[in-house]
Amino acid sequence: MNKALISGYFGFGNIGDEAIKIVLRKELSSLNVYPQFLVKEVKEAGEIKRDNLWDIIRGVVTSNFVISGGGGLLQDRTSSRSLYYYLSILILAKIFKKKAFIIGQGIGPINRNINRILTKITLNKCDLISVRDGASKKLLEEIGVKKEIFVTQDLSFLYEIEFLKKDLSHTQYNILQVKGRENIDIEEMADIARLMHDKTKEETVILPFFRNVDEPFAREIEKRTGFKVLVKDNVDEVLTIMNSAHIIVGMRYHSLLFSILLQKPVLPIFYDNKMRNLSKFFELDGIDIDKLNLPNFSKAFDTLLKNEEEIKKRIKDKLPIAKAYARKNFDLIIKYIS
Incomplete structure (x- = not known):
């Protein structure tokens, strides 16, 4: 069985990111891939604390490939620090000669010139890049990413909505x-x-x-x-x-x-x-x-x-x-x- 280390905004209580995590776990497991998620706090098997450097390195070394995604991880609207974190995980993957994938992401905004340069350098070393809209592809091309960029959609579109009971606690x-x-x-x-x-x-x-x-x-x-x-x-x-x-x-x-x-x-x-x-x-x-x-x-x-x-x-x-x-x-x- 292959192993994948996955970085994302997991464990912070954002409903959208938790949906992405559920989709990744289900779909990768169906491909005979064991996913390991970088999370705020470890609560179950298959999770690694996202700020524990040695555990992250161990996770990269023991994985066959590293996934960054999905959601809007590569941006500096909230902070440059967040962008550097997600780029660093991809860099670690390449240092240890692992495949690095960006999957179903919405890219940007990336406003600072140094951030654009760092993103370009890092993503040009990645093995696979897929983005959830054409605007993200255009931005990556503008900053100098030369790798092939596939336009897909957000991973949450694969969230399986089974029978949802009606919420009867309210009127319409x-x-x-x-x-x-x-x-x-x-x-x-x-x-x-x-x-x-x-x-x-x-x-x-x-x-x-x-x-x-x-x-x-x-x-x-x-x-x-x-x-x-x-x-x-x-x-x-x-x-x-x-x-x-x-x-x-x-x-x-x-x-x-x-x-x-x-x-x-x-x-x-x-x-x-x-x-x-x-x-x-x-x-x-x-x-x-x-x-x-x-x-x-x-x-x-x-x-x-x-x-x-x-x-x-x-x-x-x-x-x-x-x-x-x-x-x-x-x-x-x-x-x-x-």
């Missing part, structure tokens, strides 16, 4: 999925939550995806509106809540992706290009975060309500294509390890 509701640490006026967001209720006569449920970052912001909206915050750390529990919703307004990338998986009418709020790229693939309209105010939201929300059946049909038609592109990530892995 809509979801406002919020993202913390953005420059958004809290009063404006409270007004948006109220407007969703007023226009549909349905409850607004506020849903964080990343407890430590999103929940404080969500609680401030709850305090001002009385609308309930639901905090779940399990992917299936989050999907169950979303599956029972009527309309979803999403600020995080995987809230948009999960809405698409569930074929729900969704209004994305674009905080960076990865949201725009996914929305473009499914021909979905959204609102730029810097233009988010009550009048603009009201207009976009009215359009969504008017066209929700058409939106659901568009999603249904394009979803099999997205899933096929996501599957391509693992087809490429098979090719490159054989």
Whole structure:
């Protein structure tokens, strides 16, 4: 059996990244590959503490190949330190003569010139690069990556949604999925939550995806509106809540992706290009975060309500294509390890 060491943002409580981890474990195991994940804290077999250098080196040495992915790991929007960490794992792989794969990632933004140079040097040594959208490929080509770059889709499109029970603890509701640490006026967001209720006569449920970052912001909206915050750390529990919703307004990338998986009418709020790229693939309209105010939201929300059946049909038609592109990530892995 082959072994793979996998770096990603695992164990921090971000629902999207935990979905990616579940997909990687299942799909790699089906290829007779034993995955070892770098995580914040070790909780089960097949995990290595991500800040323990010697355990990481041991994991690289005992693996047949190293995977970086998926999600948006290679970027310096949050910090350069994060970018250096993920590049260093790939460099370690090459030092110990292991294959290094970048799988299903959304790349960027990478703004600092030194970060672009380091990314170019590192990725030109990788054996396989697949990215989840054309914009990521374009960015890598712009910074000088010469390796072949495959355009696939986010790994979470392969998340297996089995039977999801209906959430019967609420009457009909809509979801406002919020993202913390953005420059958004809290009063404006409270007004948006109220407007969703007023226009549909349905409850607004506020849903964080990343407890430590999103929940404080969500609680401030709850305090001002009385609308309930639901905090779940399990992917299936989050999907169950979303599956029972009527309309979803999403600020995080995987809230948009999960809405698409569930074929729900969704209004994305674009905080960076990865949201725009996914929305473009499914021909979905959204609102730029810097233009988010009550009048603009009201207009976009009215359009969504008017066209929700058409939106659901568009999603249904394009979803099999997205899933096929996501599957391509693992087809490429098979090719490159054989």
